[in-house]
Amino acid sequence: MQWEVVIGLETHTQLQTRSKIFSGSSIAFGAEPNTQASAVDIALPGVLPVLNAEAVQCAIKFGLAVNAEIAPRSVFARKNYFYPDLPKGYQISQYELPVVGKGSLTVQVGDQEKTIRITRAHLEEDAGKSVHGASAGMSGIDLNRAGTPLLEIVTEPDMRSAAEAVAYAKKLHELVQWIGICDGNMQEGSFRCDVNVSVRPKGSDKLGTRREIKNLNSFRFMQQAIEYETRWQIETLEDGGTIQQATVLFNPDTGETRAMRSKEEANDYRYFPDPDLLPLQITLEDIAKVKAVMPELPGDMKERFEREYSLSAYDASGLTSSRGIADYFTAVVAQGAEPKMAANWVMGSVAAKLNEQDQDISASPVSPLQLAGLLKRIADNTISNKIAREVFDAMWAGEGDADSIIEKKGLKQVTDSGAIEAIIDEVLAANAAMVEEFRAGKEKAFNALVGQAMKASKGKANPAQVNEVLRRKLGA
Amino acid sequence: MINSSLKQLGAMLQAKQISSTELTQAFLQRIDDHNPEINAYITIDAERSLAQAKAADARIAAGNAQPLTGIPIAQKDIFVANGWKTTCGSKMLDNFIGPYDATVIKLFDQAGAVNLGKTNMDEFAMGSSNETSYYGKVQNPWDRTRVPGGSSGGSAAAVAARLCAAATGTDTGGSIRQPASLCGLSGLKPTYGLVSRYGMIAFASSLDQAGPMAKSCEDMALMMNVMTGFDERDSTSLQRDKEDYERELGKPLQGLRVGLPKEFFADGLSSEVAAVVESAIAEYRKLGAEIVEISLPNTQLSIPVYYVLAPAEASSNLSRFDGVRYGHRAAEYDDLLDMYCKSRAEGFGAEVKRRILIGTYVLSAGYYDAYYLKAQQIRRLIAEDFAKAFTQCDVIMGPTAPGTAFRSGEKANDPVAMYLEDLYTIAVNLAGLPGMSIPAGFASVDGKQLPVGLQVIGNYFDEARMLNVGHAYQQVTDWHTRMPEGL
Amino acid sequence: MSLSSSDVKRIAHLARIEVSDEEAEATLQKLSGILGLIEQMQAVDTTGIVPMSHSQDVVQRLRPDVVTENDQRAAFQAIAPAVENGLYLVPKVIE
Structure with a gap:
């Protein structure tokens, strides 16, 4: 059977702001653990979020760059789940009403152009990090990254090969740097992709069950991971198996993907509008202001x-x-x-x-x-x-x-016609055989004579002049 | 002195008839004498309070005192205060020393007030009797076998027993007004957004609002002048010019249109309370008010709506108590999941767990529309009821609570009966309106004289007028000056 | 809407609260009473009514993008259950 792979991307771009999305902490990379984790970031009792204006500007810039609808009113929601790197027990994100709506990005795949539809882009906060290798049997939690502003950019399942997915990701990577909303540093995690992969029989219009490859931070790994995952899914189906929806991680050392243990249980995120934040309003004037400073x-x-x-x-x-x-x-x-x-x-x-x-x-x-x-x-x-x-x-x-x-x-070109004529006379005298061949009708011999003349001038003679003088002297 | 108004205390302090240190010591002495029984306070820190009193004395001496400088105010233990143990009435935070100041705490501090201690409360403000506190129940000073109401029960008992000059409370569904009613004092829940919620441990974020609990409306006006104001740390804090809440005090009530919602006087209201409220309204008639009957048809629905929205928000707000960064962590556990489940099972009391479960349930997949969204839609209907009512009247009056203080344990095992305590107060929070309870008299219950509160509900930002409405009544009655016996 | 004790356990798991079987039974009684109260809402026709999330019709205020916070790790970690080298310690996180 012929199979077709269907790919959609969710990309987390870290926005280039000075402070966090809901607090006044610095987002500089590489600080000592928890030294950039304020009361708001570590979710002390009683603290409250206030939205960073620059993060909103970045979202508007992106919306403009992909020709998307920018929502006049969008809403922040809480995504509830427990994880030690998520201090509040919920992530503030946007759910039903995202700030950026439908748009598109056209990419070059080989010599073909392809337009990838963007479903939405929404503002949210990043989580902290679990650091392994603390005391035996324990993990350490660093909340410096918690609250870093992210724009999550979601595509339709429009890509049909690893190459297309990588072309889209590269193009997006360039675009967010181009408009100055993200530094694009993939090693530091400023640009991370989750890739949804499913396969289906070629010609089918029904989507297969997808598995999501989390947190790819290099284009090479993305290519490898998608290729591996595609092969794995096809082999599984051809062996009579079924694909279970799952979140998987790519292991660069083995080149394989494996399901994450922590995300196995079905999640019920209990989204609801965050009562600590009011609706985000973006007026036409706000958009015009951003447009004026867009590159x-x-x-x-x-x-x-x-x-x-x-x-x-x-x-x-x-x-x-x-x-x-x-x-x-x-x-x-x-x-x-x-x-x-x-x-x-x-x-x-x-x-x-x-x-x-x-x-x-x-x-x-x-x-x-x-x-x-x-x-x-x-x-x-x-x-x-x-x-x-x-x-x-x-x-x-x-x-x-x-x-x-x-x-x-001393590379200056020789354009003195006397000097060039002298060189050519020497060349003609030294290459009588070639002159004969030329006169017998071999045009190739002319080029050879030009080459000899140029060589004699150490490449400095003006080639056009050499041509002209030579033809004149050969009476051609 | 313990019965003096805030204004009188301020005048005595500024005239150096008494020092803040002496005043603070006097209250600390009363707390020493009576708190072991009444249990109005969770934390007393005499050293810190007296240090503030000393600073206040210096400030008075330097001549830059403000109206509340040097006056000992009790703070509900829901406000995080730097260096103070802040528990929110929960075992979860039994080891929590506040590492920063709530905006309300900071404002009182800037005004030169003395933080006299942290008052007892229902755990995470969830309750109407102060019986869910990890730190034990609070006695109602009028009848020690009865509850003070909740959740600001400790603050109410402290004011009623004169264990402070005044106190702060918070009100999510009636938690300032109902205990004020049951303990015979004045309590005001301002318009949502007037008082910063920064540093006030969240119960239901879209409903929570802090306010004053005091002996009189005049005292509350002075406290409102300190507590309110825009705070850039709270996105829901309203950007408005600072108001003077004393400005209306003393104006005549002639022509004031008082709306009586017929639903507030229907089934469920005890006859003793009804009688007291009616006589208070008669007094208002004498003061020149014009009485109009109004209707708030969705009153009954405010309880189900509230018991969807408040637990939903609470279930999420309380997720941060996971034993990772602060608060209770179980002593023994198998792994991360087990640590979460045990720490939270041990750290939270039964009522808090119930509400987290209800909230988790109504937000869970498949139920969101039927419960949460539906409740938000009815919330709008309830707010619209009030908007319509305020085209017919200036203020709304009625009972604060359906009955007087009930006996400890009487409703502790029946959450639904307990929830009905809030029938007349909840709708005000859902709409975000200001609501106030003032002492309106006493009802004789089982041979005891128990206080009854009159609720006054105003339109948005109408607190100054409401305070005057209460103040005018307090000029012609003395209910608010009465004090329980034996104290 | 009626709940079963296994529903209670499922919800309790989502909320990360340990409940024993007996507790689940007892909790079930009380939760059912509260849900009964909540059911009253279903009698109301709310077609076309815009849900109300906030009591004031105001929009989100934006904070200037300025770093205003400084390092308070020592103060914040003084009240933490377990820390090591500036990290909060938890039982091993398995991905």
Whole structure:
């Protein structure tokens, strides 16, 4: 039987605020245990929550970024369950009326575009952490993270492969950083995905029973976990078994998923509106204010690049794949570089180097100003493209900017026609056989002669001039 | 001196006729003498109180005293107070020393009042007789075999027995007004949102409201001036300008329209209470009030609605008592789940457990719509009843409780009978309106004279007028000045 | 709506309160009485009535995003049942 996998994601993005969602504690990462856990965060008797304005701003930004409805009125609810990292015995979240409603995100999977529907996004507080390895048989509880603002972003079950799921997650990861609501740090848990996976016979329109893989914090693990889980579910069904709804964890060491013991019992969260908080109202003016400070979104920027710079969709999409790349490219162009040439270099040599060294564009040793300086010398025929690559390598190695490298290494292009004619005369004299071949009609021989001339000039002769002089001398 | 009003005490203090230290010592002495029997206080900390009294004396000497500076006030043990044992009447918090100050505590502190001690209460404010306290029942000073009402029973008994100058209470379904009625004092539950709930251990968050319990309406006005006000730490605290609650005192009641809901005088009201309430209303007629009959048709439903909403909120509010970060943890357990279940089974008393179970049940899957949502819908009907009534009258009057103080143990085993104690008070909390009880006379029961309270319900933010309505009555009657014998 | 003693045990488990079989029986009696009282609500037609969560029709006030709290771990953990190296200790959490 042919199987189809159906995937939906729930992503917890930690919002980039200074203080917690309902208290004035810092959310800085890495503090000593429980030193950033205030009376509200540890749920002392009598304390009350007050909502952080910045967290609401972040939610509005996200809503705008995915073209979603932003609820004029949303409600905080309590999700009741007992767990030692949940000090109140309930999590404040949004249930029936979330702040962000239906939206969508379009992603590139291979050379296909796919639109993933976003069901909702809601504000909630994070829980603390259980630390193992305390006294024997005990766990330690650190509540520094408790109350950290989260935006949980939920999709429809629209993805049909691990690759699609990862493409969506990566795109979302870029987007939340792009609009400045999340630092995207996956190691520190700022961006965590729960993935719902089910399988069904291809062609069926009924959803299979899903299992939820919790807390994936790397794209590679996500890919592995979904692939493993898909295989496991198909094998289970093909062996005549059934899938039980479950929450599972992925073990990167074994590459396998296993059901969580603590979540086995059916949960009854007893959601109800939190009486300590009033309805959250977001007016059109509130939205307009956020809109005014929103950065240009990647999709809009991509279209603008295509329109203004006549870039291909592929290039424009690559240049807007992250805020860092887009900012870099924009800066190169702002320094006077020709956009199409700038695009080729950013997507080509710069990307290749970064890839090679597995680095982010923010770590590029060649600044946009330096790259623009190099491109200027290509444009004014000071150097050829080929020489430019040599100069670029030197710039990358920290040898200075383009002009000083060209000067120091004597790479300036030869455009003096007398000098070029002299070189070509030498080449023609030394390569009589090739000249014969050319005259016999072998066009290839012409290219070989150009190559000899360039070689003789150590690559510095202007290739266009070499071509022209050579043709003239051969009477072609 | 023990019968002096807050204003009189303030004047004596400022005239240096007496020091706060002497006044505090005098009350501490009375507590020493009478509290072992009455059991109005859970915690007394003479050292802390006297340190505050000393500071108040210095403040008076420096000439920057406020009206309550130096006056000993008892605080219900529901308010977390820094350095004070704060139990909420529960074994769960028997070892809990408050690590911060509730806003109410802070406000009294800033006003220079002396915290005289933490008063006994029904466990987590769940009860109408003060019999659910882990720290034992409280005696009604008017008849020691009877309950003082609840849940602010300790505060009520302390004021009635003159073991403090005044006290704070909290009221979720009648917990200030009913004990005020049963102990013969004045108690006010303000409009929801006027007094900060920060640091007041939550029972039912959408209903809880703190207020004053005192000998007179004038005393309550002084306390309201201190207790109320916007608090940025409480999302439900209302952003309003600070009011002077004394401003209406002394105005004539001529033309005041008093609404009498016919449902408050129907079956369930004891004849002795009815008689006292009617004579109080006659007095109001003499003061120039105009009496109109009104209807609050959903009164009867307020009890079922309350016993869905309050336990639902409570079941969630009390989840934080899990033995992890503070409070009672069982001595022995097998694992995490067992630690939770045992700590909570041991730490909570029977009534609290019952309400947690009811609340858990009505919120659980499949029942939410039929119970919780339905109750919230009827809550709106109840609030609308009042809105309609206030188009016909300025204040509503009726009994506070259906009867006088009952005997200890009489209703302890019948929760439903106990719940009916709150028939006339609960609807006010559901609507979020201000409600007040003032002494209206005595009923003779089994040869004892037992106090009866008159309830006055006002429209939102109408506390200043209500206080004057009570004050005017207290100018022409002396019920509020009477004191139990033997004290 | 009638409850059974196994319902009581299920609810008690959700609420993390240990109840013995005898306690469940006794509790059942009292809870049934209270539920009987609550049942009165079912007689009311509430079609179309907006549920009332708060007594005032006001909206949530927002707090400026400022860090206002400082470290009070020592004070808060002085009243904790079990702590070690700044952590609250609980019986092992199994995921």
